[in-house]
Amino acid sequence: xxxxxxxxxxxxxxxxxxxxxxxxxxxxxxxxxxxxxxxxxxxxxxxxxxxxxxxxxxxxxxxxxxxxxxxxxxxxxxxxxxxxxxxxxxxxxxxxxxxxxxxxxxxxxxxxxxxxxxxxxxxxxxxxxxxxxxxxxxxxxxxxxxxxxxxxxxxxxxxxxxxxxxxxxxxxxxxxxxxxxxxxxxxxxxxxxxxxxxxxxxxxxxxxxxx
Amino acid sequence: xxxxxxxxxxxxxxxxxxxxxxxxxxxxxxxxxxxxxxxxxxxxxxxxxxxxxxxxxxxxxxxxxxxxxxxxxxxxxxxxxxxxxxxxxxxxxxxxxxxxxxxxxxxxxxxxxxxxxxxxxxxxxxxxxxxxxxxxxxxxxxxxxxxxxxxxxxxxxxxxxxxxxxxxxxxxxxxxxxxxxxxxxxxxxxxxxxxxxxxxxxxxxxxxxxxxxxxxxxxxxxxxxxxxxxxxxxxxxxxxxxxxxxxxxxxxxxxxxxxxxxxxxxxxxxxxxxxxxxxxxxxxxxxxxxxxxxxxxxxxxxxxxxxxxxxxxxxxxxxxxxxxxxxxxxxxx
Numbered sequence: 001x002x003x004x005x006x007x008x009x010x011x012x013x014x015x016x017x018x019x020x021x022x023x024x025x026x027x028x029x030x031x032x033x034x035x036x037x038x039x040x041x042x043x044x045x046x047x048x049x050x051x052x053x054x055x056x057x058x059x060x061x062x063x064x065x066x067x068x069x070x071x072x073x074x075x076x077x078x079x080x081x082x083x084x085x086x087x088x089x090x091x092x093x094x095x096x097x098x099x100x101x102x103x104x105x106x107x108x109x110x111x112x113x114x115x116x117x118x119x120x121x122x123x124x125x126x127x128x129x130x131x132x133x134x135x136x137x138x139x140x141x142x143x144x145x146x147x148x149x150x151x152x153x154x155x156x157x158x159x160x161x162x163x164x165x166x167x168x169x170x171x172x173x174x175x176x177x178x179x180x181x182x183x184x185x186x187x188x189x190x191x192x193x194x195x196x197x198x199x200x201x202x203x204x205x206x207x208x209x210x211x
Numbered sequence: 212x213x214x215x216x217x218x219x220x221x222x223x224x225x226x227x228x229x230x231x232x233x234x235x236x237x238x239x240x241x242x243x244x245x246x247x248x249x250x251x252x253x254x255x256x257x258x259x260x261x262x263x264x265x266x267x268x269x270x271x272x273x274x275x276x277x278x279x280x281x282x283x284x285x286x287x288x289x290x291x292x293x294x295x296x297x298x299x300x301x302x303x304x305x306x307x308x309x310x311x312x313x314x315x316x317x318x319x320x321x322x323x324x325x326x327x328x329x330x331x332x333x334x335x336x337x338x339x340x341x342x343x344x345x346x347x348x349x350x351x352x353x354x355x356x357x358x359x360x361x362x363x364x365x366x367x368x369x370x371x372x373x374x375x376x377x378x379x380x381x382x383x384x385x386x387x388x389x390x391x392x393x394x395x396x397x398x399x400x401x402x403x404x405x406x407x408x409x410x411x412x413x414x415x416x417x418x419x420x421x422x423x424x425x426x427x428x429x430x431x432x433x434x435x436x437x438x439x440x441x442x443x444x445x446x447x448x449x450x451x452x453x454x455x456x457x458x459x460x461x462x463x464x465x466x467x468x469x470x471x472x473x474x475x476x477x478x479x480x481x482x483x484x485x486x487x488x489x490x491x492x493x494x495x496x497x498x499x500x501x502x503x504x505x506x507x508x509x510x511x512x513x514x515x516x517x518x519x520x521x522x523x524x525x526x527x528x529x530x531x532x533x534x535x536x537x538x539x540x541x542x543x544x
Binding site: 034036077082083120175182 | 292360408428
């Protein structure tokens with residue numbers, strides 16, 4: 001089965017709620033190795049996304065995701081603003097004017113988003129960033145598709161891999177972003193960006209499990 | 212949290228309203244997107260200077276908008292970079308046909324947002340140059356970090372390059388001058404207490420009563436070392452030493468010495484730090500020819516100080532002395 005426009009809208013709404021429920025946890029993680037604002041910034045951004053969503057509900061998936069990206073760009077600020085904005089804009093551009101997509105479309109969208117984020121942030125794997133959740137999520141998704149997994153299974157594998165990637169940031173020393181100022185002291189803390197990214201992938205897996 | 216605020220979400224908007232009411236002779240304030248411009252913008256034929264950053268560092272940057280300094284400032288949420296739409300609108304509002312210089316502090320978010328804004332402005336036919344400030348010696352400068360943070364030197368750069376733009380120098384000359392200031396200046400800061408971001412409500416880091424953090428940034432991000440409290444003289448040595456050695460500043464150099472309050476440290480203590488800093492520099496044969504003392508780039512209510520040294524020459528001295536009329540810095544007018 002395909003992932004419909006309504007599924008995509010539900011994913012965005014679900015993630016906005018996930019951020020609302022977890023913003024303190026994200027800010028607490030950021031307090032340890034950053035500047036204690038990640039949850040607050042994401043919440044401000046996704047509250048604005050929810051406000052603007054009704055105006056684009058009848059558009060195609062590409063337009064909806066690009067609209068989410070543009071809203072985040074003007075509301076989040078910090079590094080997370082441009083990075084999450086890039087994620088949604090690149091994904092939206094890749095999916096394009098469709099009202100339904102196959103899982104392979106989503107895999108291509110996630111790949112374009114990951115490449116866009118890597119180019120903008122200039123981070124490498126294991127730099128203790130959101131890419132450390134995205135890369136494993138993407139490769140797990142691609143192998144599950146190749147192995148003929150169902151949509152639900154493939155999305156769950158992708159979320160599981162993002163979870164492992166998020167946990168794997170704990171021992172890492174940050175090489176990008178504000179956490180890098182701490183040098184060795186950044187080790188022992190889970191990366192807030194990798195955490196919010198895992199939650200995004202998990203939200204997709206849960207919202208689209210029956211697609 | 213004990214703060215003189217109303218709703219934490221309204222802090223920046225209400226501050227902007229206050230600035231608008233207090234300084235109509237100096238600035239105009241715009242909302243959604245938020246930015247502050249010189250009252251007489253755009254100044255035709257003059258290079259325009261645009262800066263911006265998270266709020267919570269007042270008077271930087273909004274307090275430095277006016278004749279002889281910035282043409283526009285874009286305030287983000289507290290400790291959060293502003294967004295490209297703010298920077299783009301500010302850039303368009305102050306462009307007087309001679310190009311726009313973006314002064315960007317080296318933080319991942321600020322750099323990305325300004326980069327996107329500069330691209331958008333160029334697409335609209337505005338000539339934009341960007342310069343980075345990265346003067347904080349507390350951060351190891353390597354390919355393995357986001358690079359050094361922009362801290363106290365930002366204030367000096369905005370004043371000096373603002374004077375050069377006022378004098379009629381070209382965009383390229385202003386950008387080169389800004390890069391020269393960045394190459395010749397270094398800073399280091401320390402904190403006695405943490406600070407609390409209003410919409411977070413909890414201190415950005417925990418600092419026990421008898422300890423201090425050396426190498427602090429301006430966003431409540433922890434520094435590199437945490438040690439037991441020391442005297443003002445010892446702390447001043449700990450800040451001056453790495454700053455002097457990094458450039459290095461040498462026997463015979465003339466410098467501007469900037470002793471900054473992180474927000475909570477009073478002038479009486481800044482003068483104690485200044486006294487010791489001058490003694491230490493003189494002992495090394497470094498002559499303090501200009502100074503700045505006070506809260507200019509703060510970190511909310513954090514107690515602590517930062518020291519910035521800038522190697523001076525005749526051109527920089529003249530530009531430093533040139534008239535400036537802003538809410539946060541005013542002389543010669």
